[in-house]
Amino acid sequence: MGRLALFHAFLYIHHFLAASFYANAITTGPPKPPPQPASTHHKVLILGGGVAGVIAARTLHERGIDDFVVVEARNELGGRMQTATFANRTIEQGPNWIQGTQDGKGPANPIFTLAKKHGLKTQFNDWFGSVSTFDASGAVDFLDVFNQSGDDFDSLTVAAGARVDQNLVDLSARTGYALIKANAKNPHASASEYYQFDWEYAQTPEESSLIASSWGNNFTYDTDQGGFSDDNQMSIDQRGFKTLIQLEADEFLKPQQRLFGSTVKTISYSKTGVTVTLKNGDTLTGDYALCTFSLGVLQNDDVSFKPSLPGIFYAHIWLIDVKAKLDFKQEAIQSMVMATYTKIFLQFPKKFWFDTEMAIFADSERGRYPVWQSLDHENFLPGSGIVFVTVTGDYSVRIEALPDSQVQQEVMGVVRTMFPNVTVPEPIDFFFPRWHSNPLFRGSYSNWPAAFTSQHLDNLRANVGRLYFAGEATSRKCFGFLHGAYFEGLDIATVMADCIKGGSCADMEHFTQINNVLPYENN
Numbered sequence: 094m095g096r097l098a099l100f101h102a103f104l105y106i107h108h109f110l111a112a113s114f115y116a117n118a119i120t121t122g123p124p125k126p127p128p129q130p131a132s133t134h135h136k137v138l139i140l141g142g143g144v145a146g147v148i149a150a151r152t153l154h155e156r157g158i159d160d161f162v163v164v165e166a167r168n169e170l171g172g173r174m175q176t177a178t179f180a181n182r183t184i185e186q187g188p189n190w191i192q193g194t195q196d197g198k199g200p201a202n203p204i205f206t207l208a209k210k211h212g213l214k215t216q217f218n219d220w221f222g223s224v225s226t227f228d229a230s231g232a233v234d235f236l237d238v239f240n241q242s243g244d245d246f247d248s249l250t251v252a253a254g255a256r257v258d259q260n261l262v263d264l265s266a267r268t269g270y271a272l273i274k275a276n277a278k279n280p281h282a283s284a285s286e287y288y289q290f291d292w293e294y295a296q297t298p299e300e301s302s303l304i305a306s307s308w309g310n311n312f313t314y315d316t317d318q319g320g321f322s323d324d325n326q327m328s329i330d331q332r333g334f335k336t337l338i339q340l341e342a343d344e345f346l347k348p349q350q351r352l353f354g355s356t357v358k359t360i361s362y363s364k365t366g367v368t369v370t371l372k373n374g375d376t377l378t379g380d381y382a383l384c385t386f387s388l389g390v391l392q393n394d395d396v397s398f399k400p401s402l403p404g405i406f407y408a409h410i411w412l413i414d415v416k417a418k419l420d421f422k423q424e425a426i427q428s429m430v431m432a433t434y435t436k437i438f439l440q441f442p443k444k445f446w447f448d449t450e451m452a453i454f455a456d457s458e459r460g461r462y463p464v465w466q467s468l469d470h471e472n473f474l475p476g477s478g479i480v481f482v483t484v485t486g487d488y489s490v491r492i493e494a495l496p497d498s499q500v501q502q503e504v505m506g507v508v509r510t511m512f513p514n515v516t517v518p519e520p521i522d523f524f525f526p527r528w529h530s531n532p533l534f535r536g537s538y539s540n541w542p543a544a545f546t547s548q549h550l551d552n553l554r555a556n557v558g559r560l561y562f563a564g565e566a567t568s569r570k571c572f573g574f575l576h577g578a579y580f581e582g583l584d585i586a587t588v589m590a591d592c593i594k595g596g597s598c599a600d601m602e603h604f605t606q607i608n609n610v611l612p613y614e615n616n
Contacts, residue, residue, distance in 0.1 A: 134378045136160035136593065138369055140357055141385035143172020144204075144575055145563045147342045148582030149383055149589075154345045156590040164352045164369065164377065166533055170342050171335035173387070173534060174575075179524055180440040182477050183331045184468075186526040187537065188575050189436075190328070191215060193313040193321035202313075202321040203579045207337040208328075215326035216472050218450060225447040227511040228280060228455040232447075235281040239453065242285035245275035250315075253307030262610075265543040266290065266298035266306050284455035284463050292464050294573065295432035295485040296540045305541035305572070312570040319570075329473050352377075360384065361399040362560035381559045381589055385582070388566035389431035389535025398560075421605050425552035428545045429566060431536035432573075433489035437462075437504060437525040438481045444469045445515050446480055446508075454511055460488045462507045478521070482507075489537075493527045500525065538573040539566035548604040554585075555603035561585050 137153060139146045142165035150163055163170070173187040191208055195201035208215060221243060226235045249269050256263070270276055270286075277283040286298070294301050294309065311318035328334035342351075356372035360382065367382035390396070401420060446452070450472065452465040461484075468479040482504060484492065492500045501523045509517050528537045547569070554567040563585040564578055571577030592598040 133376060135162050136380050137589065138367060138377055138379035138382040139163045139385065140360075140369065140382060141165065141172065141564075142167075142170040142342075142351070142353075143174070143385060143564075144338055144578040145385040145565070145582035145585075146170075146172070146383070147338050147346075148579050149385070149563060149586035150350070151341065151345055152583050152586035153590055156587075156594065158590055158593055159350075161379075162350050162352050162377070163346070164355050164357065164371075166354070166356050168353045169335070170339050170351070171333075172385075172578075173528075173537065174333070174335035174338060175526075176333035176335065177524065177526070179438055180477055180479050180522055182468075182474055182479065183333055184438060184479070184481075185328060185334050186436070187528070188334060190218065191326040192574060193576075194324045194326055196316045196322040196324075199316055200319075200321060202576050204337070204575045205321070205326065207341055208326070211337045211340040213328060213332075213334070213337050214330040216329050218325050218327040218472075220325060220451060223450040225449045225452040226281075226455070227452060228284075229457070229510055231511060231513045235285070235455070238281045239285040239288070242277075242282065242289050245270065245273065245286070246289040246310075248273045248275065249303070250307040250310055253303045254311075257304055263305070263543050263546075264303045266301045266303045268543075269303035270298055280455040280457055283459045284453050287460060287463050288453055291460065291485050292483065294540050295434040295489075295537060296430065297460075297486060300430065300486070300540070300542055302541045302543045302545065305545070308570050309541075309573060313574060313576070327473070357386075357396050359397050359399060360560065362558040364558050367558075367560050379559075381561065381593065383561045383563055383585060383589065385562075385564050385578075387431065387534050387536065387564060388426065388429055388539045389529075390533070391426045392431060393532070393535055395532060421552045421603060421607075422555070422557060424607075425549040428542070428549050429553065430540045430542055431566075432486060432538060432540040433493075433529040434483065434485050434537040435489040435492065435525055435528065436481050436483050437492075437500065438479060438523070439501075439504065439508075439520040440478045440522040441480070441520055442518060443478060444480075445512065445517065452511075454482075454507060456507070460484065460486065462504060490529050492525070493530050497523065497525075541572055546607055548607045551601075552603045552607075554581075555601040556588075561589055561601075 136158060137160070139150055139161055142163045146163055147170055150161060153161055175186045176183050177186050191202060191205045193202050194205040224236065224239065226233060226239060249266065252269050252273055277286040290298055294306055312320050314320045314323045316322060330336060357369055358372045359370040361368040362382070367379045369377045369382065371377070446467060450467060450470055454463050454465065456463065462482050464483045466481055468474045468481065469477045501520070505517070505519070528534055550567070550569050554562060556562065563581040565574060565581065566572055567581050568577030571580060588601065
């Protein structure tokens with residue numbers, strides 16, 4: 094993290110200022126020699142082969158620019174779209190849903206368009222109409238509370254819109270809930286609120302922006318606000334959800350345009366080009382580069398950027414004007430949050446649980462194994478014996494630090510609480526991914542806190558020299574979503590293509606200082 098070195102007449106403090114980002118790549122699967130590009134110099138280096146990287150590559154190709162290479166740490170494209178084999182089925186470790194599809198002839202979610210194009214098998218997931226409810230006493234009906242939580246969330250988005258219309262400052266979503274008199278005050282209400290909010294944003298209302306969480310909802314689900322539809326399609330394709338982006342890439346990418354198993358160590362950039370040094374010592378050069386690493390990777394330091402990213406921060410401390418360097422880019426990166434969303438899978442000899450698609454467990458501790466989904470359901474993977482539970486945020490980080498055996502013991506305690514009259518067997522199999530501790534991702538997707546401003550987003554998105562940035566985290570309207578990564582790959586690659594083709598090469602908008610509208614008062 095970048096640190097500010099402050100000097101004044103009475104005290105000397107010195108900290109190292111770090112302006113480095115990273116992407117420490119882990120090669121998955123058996124070792125195999127990656128295909129080598131025909132040249133180590135290219136017009137464009139695309140760093141990362143997730144949705145943003147693939148769509149950026151496609152955009153360049155469509156603009157007649159084919160001198161590029163996709164540098165990917167793993168041995169396949171797809172980024173966080175990753176599968177695992179569990180109970181002889183393909184399950185999704187990461188993204189699982191097309192969130193918002195298309196309403197009639199309205200705008201279509203581009204992920205939905207790709208799914209249709211490549212014949213991906215999906216199924217409508219009834220998140221709000223097929224739900225069972227449980228608490229410490231077992232099965233108990235609190236659907237009335239659950240339905241009220243949905244109404245409260247709708248009211249929250251309206252309140253957020255009103256603040257935007259009146260040009261008022263952002264607040265936390267928790268403050269927004271309080272202002273509409275919708276604070277959850279018991280386990281049933283708390284679990285229902287979690288289902289509506291945390292399960293989407295992977296963080297609590299206290300940690301999340303009121304205005305931006307409203308954007309995330311409206312620009313995906315609300316057709317009156319520019320969204321696609323309120324439909325969610327769950328991928329149950331046994332080829333994996335990643336198939337849609339891999340098949341799309343196969344239509345235009347040549348083998349020599351994919352450099353797999355390559356860990357980026359250093360990125361050197363200037364006004365004339367970019368040099369990338371890989372962990373194995375190889376060097377690639379490009380006239381331009383696009384960095385699509387996850388926000389979590391950028392918040393750490395396994396990849397160093399040379400020179401340090403630019404920016405000036407001014408402070409007024411104890412009546413002494415202090416000027417010290419603080420990277421505007423690093424401030425933006427560190428001001429947003431990389432949240433973690435963890436699916437925990439269990440397989441049993443036979444189904445004994447709820448017949449609905451979804452279930453909520455209301456524990457006295459908020460966020461303790463609250464959202465359950467049956468895959469052994471006629472709409473998904475019947476006969477599989479699979480059920481999974483989702484945790485998010487700090488609880489995800491907590492369980493990643495525990496051995497699988499302890500997490501399994503905790504989860505099974507909840508299962509037996511939910512079904513006190515059933516002799517619940519031990520699971521045949523148990524699995525969950527560790528996204529937060531994976532140095533290739535450092536979390537699942539971004540979330541916008543109340544202290545993060547629109548100018549921070551501009552700075553996160555802005556290029557430095559000939560180095561550009563794109564990913565779901567750089568999307569103002571669709572951060573955290575696959576379609577956010579799609580739109581950013583498309584938009585930033587278009588900016589780069591315009592520059593390459595001889596059009597406008599002006600730097601993207603950024604702010605060296607982000608100021609308050611009014612100063613803070615200390616008396």
